Amino acid sequence: MKAVATGLLLLASVVYVVARWQEHAGAPAWVGYVRAAAEAGMVGALADWFAVTALFRRPMGLPIPHTAIIPTRKNEIGDSLGNFVGTNFLAEAVVRDRLRQADVGARVGAWLARPDNAERLTSELSTALRGAVTVLRDDDVRVVLEQAVVRRLEEQPWGPPLGRLLGQVVAEGSHHRLVDLLCDRAYEWVRDNEETLRRVVSERAPSWSPRFVDSMVGDRVYGEVLTFARAVRDDPNHRVRLMLDDFLAQFARDLREDPEAMARAERFKREVLAHPAVQGLAASLWSRAKEMLLSAAEDPSSELRIRVRGGIESLGTRLVTDPEMRGKAERWLETAVVHVVENYRHELTSLISDTVRRWDGVETARKVELQVGRDLQFIRINGTVVGALAGLAIHTLSHLVL
Numbered sequence: 462m463k464a465v466a467t468g469l470l471l472l473a474s475v476v477y478v479v480a481r482w483q484e485h486a487g488a489p490a491w492v493g494y495v496r497a498a499a500e501a502g503m504v505g506a507l508a509d510w511f512a513v514t515a516l517f518r519r520p521m522g523l524p525i526p527h528t529a530i531i532p533t534r535k536n537e538i539g540d541s542l543g544n545f546v547g548t549n550f551l552a553e554a555v556v557r558d559r560l561r562q563a564d565v566g567a568r569v570g571a572w573l574a575r576p577d578n579a580e581r582l583t584s585e586l587s588t589a590l591r592g593a594v595t596v597l598r599d600d601d602v603r604v605v606l607e608q609a610v611v612r613r614l615e616e617q618p619w620g621p622p623l624g625r626l627l628g629q630v631v632a633e634g635s636h637h638r639l640v641d642l643l644c645d646r647a648y649e650w651v652r653d654n655e656e657t658l659r660r661v662v663s664e665r666a667p668s669w670s671p672r673f674v675d676s677m678v679g680d681r682v683y684g685e686v687l688t689f690a691r692a693v694r695d696d697p698n699h700r701v702r703l704m705l706d707d708f709l710a711q712f713a714r715d716l717r718e719d720p721e722a723m724a725r726a727e728r729f730k731r732e733v734l735a736h737p738a739v740q741g742l743a744a745s746l747w748s749r750a751k752e753m754l755l756s757a758a759e760d761p762s763s764e765l766r767i768r769v770r771g772g773i774e775s776l777g778t779r780l781v782t783d784p785e786m787r788g789k790a791e792r793w794l795e796t797a798v799v800h801v802v803e804n805y806r807h808e809l810t811s812l813i814s815d816t817v818r819r820w821d822g823v824e825t826a827r828k829v830e831l832q833v834g835r836d837l838q839f840i841r842i843n844g845t846v847v848g849a850l851a852g853l854a855i856h857t858l859s860h861l862v863l
Contacts, residue, residue: 462838469845470510473502497856498849505848509841516837517826531829532822539817543810551802551809560795566787570780579773583766587758594754619730620723624716631709640702641694648690651683658683 480488480496514520515528531538549555572578630636651658659679693701715722757765780787802809817825830837 462835462842466506466510466838466841466845469842470503470506473499473506473845473849477503494853494856498853501852501855502845502849505851506841506845508848509844513837513841517830529826531826535820535822535825536814536818539814542817543812543814546813547806547810551806553799553803556799556802557795560791560798565794566780566791569790570777570787573773573777574781575777576770576774579770579777582773583770584761586769587766591755591758594751594758599748599751618723618727620716620726623726624713624718627709627716628713631706631713636709637697640705644690644694644702648687648694651687651690655683658686 477496477499480492480499483492484496511520515525516530518532519525519529573582659676663676663679693699696702712722716726754765757763760766780790820828
């Protein structure tokens with residue numbers, strides 16, 4: 462395009478020289494019109510050549526003011542471009558309007574609802590999960606768990622919380638199932654260990670007691686114990702059960718209010734937390750959780766991936782079919798994007814200005830010229846043509862008027 466534009470300038474120059482020579486040789490009057498058009502075309506071509514060249518370099522290397530604009534004013538142009546983008550593209554009103562027009566919720570929902578896309582996203586999430594779990598150091602995770610769980614348990618008193626929990630359990634009667642189970646097991650043990658009870662009675666009997674008396678006493682004791690165990694098992698309002706309820710309720714109050722009971726709970730807490738099994742609990746939990754996560758993430762048929770995939774598809778379907786949920790999601794996205802734009806606009810626009818600042822001035826001019834140079838050369842071509850037409854019009858009007 463530069464060659465075409467320069468060729469037109471040379472053509473206008475040749476036409477001008479030939480026309481001027483013909484005029485001196487006595488050529489007809491119409492040659493003057495050609496000479497005027499060619500002369501004006503040269504002026505227009507030279508003027509536009511200067512204007513276009515001045516953007517990227519100094520014309521003919523001369524230090525003419527306000528030339529080589531892009532290389533010398535590169536930083537100011539980058540700052541202006543960044544401010545322009547920040548003002549016109551990252552303004553809150555513009556961002557909100559574009560997000561509302563984009564209908565992001567429905568588009569994302571339709572994309573997520575497709576099984577192949579849900580599977581693809583699940584696979585990507587699994588890869589990210591495996592990477593995160595693999596990168597984490599076991600010792601670091603253990604320390605975090607100890608800080609978050611074990612030390613937290615050490616700092617908090619156990620008495621009042623346990624008392625409140627136990628009091629609520631007793632008040633709601635939730636412990637009755639456990640009591641029923643204990644009563645069932647106690648009755649079954651007594652029923653199945655008759656010989657054991659008889660032997661205990663015999664061993665505790667006086668040495669001078671006849672054996673048949675010991676046997677009768679053993680039978681009697683066993684029968685009474687069995688009857689008692691059956692009665693406790695079958696009667697929900699048995700006095701033993703009621704006594705147990707009273708004991709648990711009183712114990713719950715003591716844990717909340719009695720300093721001695723609370724102190725005992727604290728001693729029990731310290732003993733429990735000092736146990737080696739509890740000390741190694743954090744590492745054990747993380748080791749098992751890590752193994753389970755890695756296994757589930759790698760297996761496409763694992764319950765974890767199936768549930769994640771199903772959840773993604775369900776979310777996509779709801780975004781498409783549920784206007785209320787879609788509206789909430791879009792409002793959340795809009796708020797998040799506007800927050801980023803409002804608080805980090807300068808960082809976003811500085812990316813433009815800082816990038817331009819790092820460019821070499823001459824190289825920047827060359828890149829810009831390669832991108833827009835074709836249109837700029839059309840300016841030179843148009844200048845030649847328009848100049849020639851303007852010169853012809855002026856020459857014609859001057860002859861008509863004069």
